[in-house]
Amino acid sequence: MAKQSIVVELDDETIRSLAVLGQPNEVLARLADSAIESVHRPDHQRRARTDESLRIERDKADDRDAEALGPLDERAAVDAMLAHERVERRRRNLAGILAHERQATDEDLTGERAHVDSLLVDQREANARMVRATIRAHELADAADAAMERAEESARELRRVAEFRELFMGILGHDLRNPLASIVTSAAALLRRGHVDEHDAKTAARIIRSSQRMSRMISEMLDFTRARLGGGFPIDPQPTDMGDVCRNVVEEFEATIQLEVEGDVTGVWDQDRLAEVLSNLAGNAIEHAAWGTIARIKAYAEGAEVIVEVSNQGDDIPADVHPFIFEPFRRAKQHEKSATGNLGLGLYIAHEIVLSHGGTLEAHSAGGTTTFVMRLPRRSPSC
Structure with a gap:
């Protein structure tokens, strides 16, 4: 069969695809052969074949590796298309897996961030409580020191009052002994002389008893003062x-x-x-x-x-x-x-x-x- 000349008009997209392939003569030859075959096919088959060929060529152009593929025939084009689809499916599967993993990771990170935020809030609250407790402890310590100073001052004041009272009692008791002894001696002398009547004798006896009672009280005060002021009770065993x-x-x-x-x-x-x-x-x-x-x-x-x-x-x-x-x-x-x-x-x-x-x-x-x-x-x- 004699060869027929066929004029193929290409659109702009096809021309760009052919330019990318870098071997226009071979591509044009394959397109020409395909066009000749399409003459003997029905119109819808020719259109389908032409569209399929153009899609394959565009896919190969996108693959950007025309040299590695070598001369393309129809079988190679179909294998290339299937391989491309498998790659796309794998890419989509990987993309889905990556998206799922990314979502799970984001959820985990969200939970961790929420936990970390909760820990930070708890830590801040604990720090605030510690600061408040420290301030309160200092306040209580200051109050305790002030109370201790007041108590010590009160104790010193009480000691001063007690010492003054005891010293006063000692001085008073010592000074009262001499005039009291004179009273007892005078009353006893009156009784010994016998120049008093019965009534005066009872009076003198009452003076002596009262004086003796006072003498005991004075002795007690002197002993107490001596003991409290550190002198103790001297004994002569x-x-x-x-x-x-x-x-x-x-x-x-x-x-x-x-x-x-x-x-x-x-x-x-x-x-x-x-x-x-x-x-x-x-x-x-x-x-x-x-x-x-x-x-x-x-x-x-x-x-x-x-x-x-x-x-x-x-x-x-x-x-x-x-x-x-x-x-x-x-x-x-x-x-x-x-x-x-x-x-x-x-x-x-x-x-x-x-x-x-x-x-x-x-x-x-x-x-x-x-x-x-x-x-x-x-x-x-x-x-």
């Missing part, structure tokens, strides 16, 4: 029989006191100071004993100690007072005036004297019986 001390004390009181002495109750003590202790305990026992009862003193030995008990029957020491009975200016019944002019120093002084001997003085009060128990080592620590 000598061999002493506690039985004799108890008998001498009993004889001082007009009231009946039952005395019981058992065993060897001798030791080395200050006799006058212990007599002061027992006189104070016996006087309290008589003053607070129930009507119709008597006070009792019992002295006995117990190993290396000598024990003296002074007891009476009567009202128990109030529970709210009992822990403080050996403190100065404390009395069992604060609202009642002592019949003997007791200042509330007797038990304090007695306790301090016993401590100076290395002993103990305790009080037990229950069931209508009150007992003071004095325990003394046979030799005081100063011996």
Whole structure:
């Protein structure tokens, strides 16, 4: 069959595609062969074939690798098209996977960012609380320091007042002793002369008793002042029989006191100071004993100690007072005036004297019986 000349008119897009391919002669030859074949096909087949050829050529132009492909025939064009589609599908699949992974990653990052933001908020709140707590701690520390300074100043002021009171009591007691001694001496001289009638004799005796009571009060004040100002209670230990001390004390009181002495109750003590202790305990026992009862003193030995008990029957020491009975200016019944002019120093002084001997003085009060128990080592620590 003789060759026929066919004029093919190309549009602008086709011309650009051919220019990209770089081998226009071969492309034109293939297009010419395809055009010749299309002459013997129906019009719709020719159009489909022409469109397909143009699409393949454009796809190959986009692939930008015409040299690697070599001469294109129809089979190669179809394979190239299928390969291109597979690549596109893979690209789309990869793009979808990447998009999905990107979305999941974004969601994870969003959650992490929210968690981090929450942690930052918590951290800021914790920091703010710490700052507030630190400021409050400083404020409390400053307040505590100020309160401590006020308390120390109050304590110093109380000490100054107490020292002044005790010094004043000591000076007053010392200065009162001399004129009081003159009163007692003068009253006693009147009684000894016998030139007074019965009424004046009673008056003189009352003066002497009152003076003696005042003398005891002054002695208590002096002892208290000496102890509080650091002088302590000086003692002069000598061999002493506690039985004799108890008998001498009993004889001082007009009231009946039952005395019981058992065993060897001798030791080395200050006799006058212990007599002061027992006189104070016996006087309290008589003053607070129930009507119709008597006070009792019992002295006995117990190993290396000598024990003296002074007891009476009567009202128990109030529970709210009992822990403080050996403190100065404390009395069992604060609202009642002592019949003997007791200042509330007797038990304090007695306790301090016993401590100076290395002993103990305790009080037990229950069931209508009150007992003071004095325990003394046979030799005081100063011996």
